[in-house]
Amino acid sequence: xxxxxxxxxxxxxxxxxxxxxxxxxxxxxxxxxxxxxxxxxxxxxxxxxxxxxxxxxxxxxxxxxxxxxxxxxxxxxxxxxxxxxxxxxxxxxxxxxxxxxxxxxxxxxxxxxxxxxxxxxxxxxxxxxxxxxxxxxxxxxxxxxxxxxxxxxxxxxxxxxxxxxxxxxxxxxxxxxxxxxxxxxxxxxxxxxxxxxxxxxx
Amino acid sequence: xxxxxxxxxxxxxxxxxxxxxxxxxxxxxxxxxxxxxxxxxxxxxxxxxxxxxxxxxxxxxxxxxxxxxxxxxxxxxxxxxxxxxxxxxxxxxxxxxxxxxxxxxxxxxxxxxxxxxxxxxxxxxxxxxxxxxxxxxxxxxxxxxxxxxxxxxxxxxxxxxxxxxxxxxxxxxxxxxxxxxxxxxxxxxxxxxxxxxxxxxxxxxxxxxxxxxxxxxxxxxxxxxxxxxxxxxxxxxxxxxxxxxxxxxxxxxxxxxxxxxxxxxxxxxxxxxxxxxxxxxxxxxxxxxxxxxxxxxxxxxxxxxxxxxxxxxxxxxxxxxxxxxxxxxxxxxxxxxxxxxxxxxxxxxxxxxxxxxxxxxxxxxxxxxxxxxxxxxxxxxxxxxxxxxxxxxxxxxxxxxxxxxxxxxxxxxxxxxxxxxxxxxxxxxxxxxxxxxxxxxxxxxxxxxxxxxxxxxxxxxxxxxxxxxxxxxxxxxxxxxxxxxxxxxxxxxxxxxxxxxxxxxxxxxxxxxxxxxx
Numbered sequence: 001x002x003x004x005x006x007x008x009x010x011x012x013x014x015x016x017x018x019x020x021x022x023x024x025x026x027x028x029x030x031x032x033x034x035x036x037x038x039x040x041x042x043x044x045x046x047x048x049x050x051x052x053x054x055x056x057x058x059x060x061x062x063x064x065x066x067x068x069x070x071x072x073x074x075x076x077x078x079x080x081x082x083x084x085x086x087x088x089x090x091x092x093x094x095x096x097x098x099x100x101x102x103x104x105x106x107x108x109x110x111x112x113x114x115x116x117x118x119x120x121x122x123x124x125x126x127x128x129x130x131x132x133x134x135x136x137x138x139x140x141x142x143x144x145x146x147x148x149x150x151x152x153x154x155x156x157x158x159x160x161x162x163x164x165x166x167x168x169x170x171x172x173x174x175x176x177x178x179x180x181x182x183x184x185x186x187x188x189x190x191x192x193x194x195x196x197x198x199x200x201x202x
Numbered sequence: 203x204x205x206x207x208x209x210x211x212x213x214x215x216x217x218x219x220x221x222x223x224x225x226x227x228x229x230x231x232x233x234x235x236x237x238x239x240x241x242x243x244x245x246x247x248x249x250x251x252x253x254x255x256x257x258x259x260x261x262x263x264x265x266x267x268x269x270x271x272x273x274x275x276x277x278x279x280x281x282x283x284x285x286x287x288x289x290x291x292x293x294x295x296x297x298x299x300x301x302x303x304x305x306x307x308x309x310x311x312x313x314x315x316x317x318x319x320x321x322x323x324x325x326x327x328x329x330x331x332x333x334x335x336x337x338x339x340x341x342x343x344x345x346x347x348x349x350x351x352x353x354x355x356x357x358x359x360x361x362x363x364x365x366x367x368x369x370x371x372x373x374x375x376x377x378x379x380x381x382x383x384x385x386x387x388x389x390x391x392x393x394x395x396x397x398x399x400x401x402x403x404x405x406x407x408x409x410x411x412x413x414x415x416x417x418x419x420x421x422x423x424x425x426x427x428x429x430x431x432x433x434x435x436x437x438x439x440x441x442x443x444x445x446x447x448x449x450x451x452x453x454x455x456x457x458x459x460x461x462x463x464x465x466x467x468x469x470x471x472x473x474x475x476x477x478x479x480x481x482x483x484x485x486x487x488x489x490x491x492x493x494x495x496x497x498x499x500x501x502x503x504x505x506x507x508x509x510x511x512x513x514x515x516x517x518x519x520x521x522x523x524x525x526x527x528x529x530x531x532x533x534x535x536x537x538x539x540x541x542x543x544x545x546x547x548x549x550x551x552x553x554x555x556x557x558x559x560x561x562x563x564x565x566x567x568x569x570x571x572x573x574x575x576x577x578x579x580x581x582x583x584x585x586x587x588x589x590x591x592x593x594x595x596x597x598x599x600x601x602x603x604x605x606x607x608x609x610x611x612x613x614x615x616x617x618x619x620x621x622x623x624x625x626x627x628x629x630x631x632x633x634x635x636x637x638x639x640x641x642x643x644x645x646x647x648x649x650x651x652x653x654x655x656x657x658x659x660x661x662x663x664x665x666x667x668x669x670x671x672x673x674x675x676x677x678x679x680x681x682x683x684x685x686x687x688x689x690x691x692x693x694x695x696x697x698x699x700x701x702x703x704x705x706x707x708x709x710x711x712x713x714x715x716x717x718x719x720x
Contacts, residue, residue, distance in 0.1 A: 034263075063220045098263040101224055104249065172267035173248055 005076050010051040014069035016155065018131030022060040027096040028074045029057030034095075036082060047077040062101055068131060072156045079158065089158060090165030097169020102127045106170060113174040114139060117146065124170065129153075137196070144202065146171065150195040154188040160195060167197050177201040237309075237332070240316065242325040245270040245283060257309075257332055259302030270328075273299050286313040286326045296333065308333040381450070381470030385434055387463055389413055398470055401444060402426070426452065426470075434466035441473065449474045480548065488545035491538045498535050505531060533671065540675040543604075544658065547682045554598040554686065561595055561602075561636055561707070562587055565625060568606045572614060580619040586626040593629070595636055595707050601683045602707070608676035609640045609703050615672065616665055617644035617700075635689070635706045646697040655693065656681040664697065680705070 032041045041057060048055050053073055060066075078084060078092075097103050106116070106124050117139040125134035132153030139146045148167055161184075168180045179202045186196035231238070237254035239247050250258075250265040258265065258273055270279050278297045285292050292313045298306045310331040316324045372393075375382050381398030385391055390413050394406045402422040409417060414434070418427040425444055429437060429452060437454045444450055451471040457464040505528040507513050509521065516524065546552040569585060576583050613623045621643040628637050647655060647662050654660045659674040684691040684705045695701035 034261075061217070061221045062224050063217050095263050098266040101228075169267070173242065173246055176244060176246060176269050 005047075005051065005073075005080050007051055009076075010053055010069075010073055013072050013156065014053060014067055016067075016069045016072075018068040018129065019065035020068050020071045020130070021062070021102065021128050022064045022066055023062045023100055023102050024071050024096070024128065025055060025057055025060040025066065025074055026062055027100055028078060028092070029060070030099055031092050031095050032057075032078060032082075040082065043081045044074075044077050047081050048073060051077070065130065068129070068155060072159060075158050075162060076156070086161045089161040093162040093165025093167075094169055096162075096166050097173070103170060103173075106173075113141065113171075116170075116174055121148065125150075141175070144177075144200060146199045148197045148199065149186075150197070151193075153195065157187075157189050160184050160187055160189065163195070163197065168199055168201075171199055171201065175201065237330040239265065239270075239328050240325055241270045241283070241328055243283075243287065243323050245279065247273075248325060254330070257301070257307060257330060258299060259305075264302075273301075275300075282311060282313060282328075283326070286315055287323065290315045294331075299330065308337045380472070383468040383470070384457075384465060385414075385468070386465040389433055391417065392465065397472075401448065401450065401470055401472070426450075426468075434468065439471075441477075447474055448472070449477045484545045484548045487541050488549070491541040491545065495535065495538050495542075498531060498538065501531050502528070502535065537673050537675075540673050540679065543679050544675060547679065552601075552682070552686070554601060556596050556598055558594045559597050559599050559602075560592070561597070561638070562592060562627060564597075564599065564603055565606055565627065565638070568603060568610055569625070571607075572610055575614055576623070579614060579617070581614060581617055582622045584622065584624045586624065588628055590629075592627065592636060593709060595709055597687060597707060598683075602687070605680040605683050605705065606638070608680045609705075612676065612703075613640050613642040613644065613701075616668075617642045621700075630706070633706070635708045637704060637706045639702055639704045641700065641702040643700040646699050646701050647693075647695040648697050652693075652695060656691070 028044075029041060032044055036043075045055060045057065051073060053070060055070065055074055075089065075092075079089060082088075084092075103124070105127065106120060117136050121136040122134055125132065133151045135149040135151060137147035137149050150163070164182045164184055168182045171177070172180060180199065181201075182197055182199045184195060185198045186192035186194060188195060231251045234251050235253055237257045238251045239254045240249040242248050247265045247268050247270055250260075250262050252262070254265065255262050260268070260273070265273075270283075274282075275298060282292055282295060282297070292311065294310045294312055297309060297311055299309050300306060310333055312329045312331075314327045314329075316326055318324050375384075375393065375395045378395055378397065381401045382393070382395045383391060383398055384393035390411055391409055392411070394404070394409065399406060402420070404420060404422060409420065409423075414427055414430050417423050422444075425442060429435070429440065429442065434454055434456075436456065437452055440452045442450050442452050449472075451473045453469045453471070455467045455469065457467050505524055508516060508524050509528060543552065565585065569583065610623070610625070617623060623643075624641045626639045626641070629635075630637050645662070645664050645668070648664060651660075651662055656677050658678045660677065661672060661674040665672070681691050684707070687707050689705055689707045691703070691705040693701055693703045
């Protein structure tokens with residue numbers, strides 16, 4: 001997945017309609033701080049400034065809405081500055097569910113995985129995004145898998161990887177599991193109508 | 203439009219409030235110094251604060267999503283969870299957590315149930331309090347307590363042993379055949395055994411704790427206490443007539459432990475029976491001696507008359523026989539006189555006639571009497587007088603002369619011909635007494651018999667082999683006479699090399715006081 005992050009690419013991304021809650025930038029900032037420290041975060045902020053879309057991670061308001069393009073730019077800048085591979089991007093997604101304050105709202109439903117899956121999946125997405133629809137397709141606790149479908153959302157391939165890391169997170173809070181995998185089985189960037197994720201655990 | 207704008211403003215304010223609230227609760231959670239985590243009802247950690255990260259060693263994102271039993275002991279946390287879900291909380295339960303690096307940390311756990319707005323159980327908060335330092339202090343205290351308990355046990359054991367020892371000692375004292383009195387360091391009576399109670403017709407409860415001065419007010423104790431004045435003095439086998447038919451031999455022994463003086467022990471040995479037997483024996487000897495002396499005197503005069511030719515001329519052979527008989531009779535008379543002296547001494551009838559005398563003259567008088575015998579035995583006699591003339595001493599001339607005679611007689615008798623006898627006299631200014639000594643180069647006294655030299659009828663084994671004469675009473679009499687003069691008598695001797703006898707006599711001031719007693 002070769003990305004050439006230029007001002008033009010940034011501008012094009014910023015033209016995508018839709019908004020996302022500030023919490024996602026908080027996750028990015030916290031991850032960079034954890035992995036690379038303050039200096040690392042500063043470099044990311046400088047990179048974004050070069051693209052003419054500066055983000056001051058410390059000043060982001062958790063519950064406010066920001067352009068969806070800015071969310072992709074944040075990920076791309078981090079990837080570029082630290083030369084992160086897909087595994088690292090997935091790790092960021094997984095980290096996100098652990099510290100996201102919005103995910104913590106979701107915690108109150110963990111007493112019933114089924115209920116949470118069926119009733120709260122779409123809501124959890126809606127808490128974050130003004131675009132796209134996350135649909136709970138199936139949760140099979142016996143066979144230990146779940147399928148999530150993401151429609152009307154075609155932001156950038158980097159976000160497909162990020163979500164591969166992000167989606168297992170809530171399951172880990174609901175079910176005692178030792179190992180979990182998530183695979184994007186369908187993707188709009190590969191010509192499918194929607195994104196579909198198969199989450200398996202042991 | 204206006205309504206829309208107002209709604210937007212409201213939303214904006216609400217968002218700001220929400221952000222502030224989120225920031226506030228996050229800061230509070232981060233600041234909280236106590237480790238806190240939130241566990242789901244099925245035991246998954248849903249949230250943790252930095253203090254929890256610190257105590258567990260797991261990063262916050264590592265803890266979240268982790269099964270709680272990874273950190274807590276499974277059985278303990280199951281019990282805690284069950285109790286929390288049932289009761290709604292648990293307060294200050296001690297348990298352990300296991301850190302990422304497998305360390306076991308003692309903690310106090312409190313839990314509180316968390317429910318959703320709809321009343322459904324979400325999980326429970328777990329608050330921890332690190333007990334490491336408290337446990338460490340507790341452990342140190344426990345060790346100190348154990349050490350103290352051990353010390354206490356040891357002390358108790360020692361106390362028990364001491365108590366046992368004390369009981370044994372009390373038992374020994376109580377059942378001791380002699381009467382015993384124990385005085386503490388302050389001079390107060392701390393113990394009296396039953397025998398002593400009987401001796402003095404007193405009860406211990408009436409006299410325990412009393413000083414010597416207080417004891418002197420008890421009539422039955424007055425005689426004993428008069429020995430001590432105000433404090434216990436060292437006494438060895440002092441005879442004391444307490445009442446009619448009760449004579450005690452009193453000895454005192456200082457009780458010491460290491461260098462610490464604990465008090466004094468007074469031992470009272472009942473010698474009444476011995477004294478009665480002794481008196482009977484003395485009376486018998488006295489009677490026998492008196493009865494023997496009259497016929498012996500008659501024999502003496504008859505033999506004298508024969509020797510002097512008053513009864514007619516006798517042949518040389520007859521004279522030789524009569525002379526031997528006369529000498530034997532003289533020895534018999536001398537022996538009888540010794541017996542009489544001894545009985546008088548033992549009965550306390552040995553009367554003294556003190557006069558102020560020159561000891562030098564006394565000695566010279568005795569030497570003169572022995573001159574012939576000394577020459578006959580070819581002995582060399584030396585009388586070393588002090589350069590400065592000695593002060594005169596108050597003595598019973600006859601008795602002291604007897605002492606000197608006995609000592610010189612022994613020296614001459616047991617020194618082989620060619621030997622030397624040296625008599626010395628000196629004045630010990632410090633002690634204010636005259637010291638007499640007589641040294642010979644005679645046979646000496648065997649070491650194993652030296653302890654009995656002043657006993658009645660003592661004669662050395664070596665002496666008995668060489669000399670048949672001698673009664674073994676001379677030194678006994680000498681000792682009694684010297685001690686009656688408040689003097690001391692002793693000797694040094696080496697078998698085969700010779701013997702030196704010493705005696706001292708105190709000078710007049712002190713002795714006059716003593717003489718008043720007679």
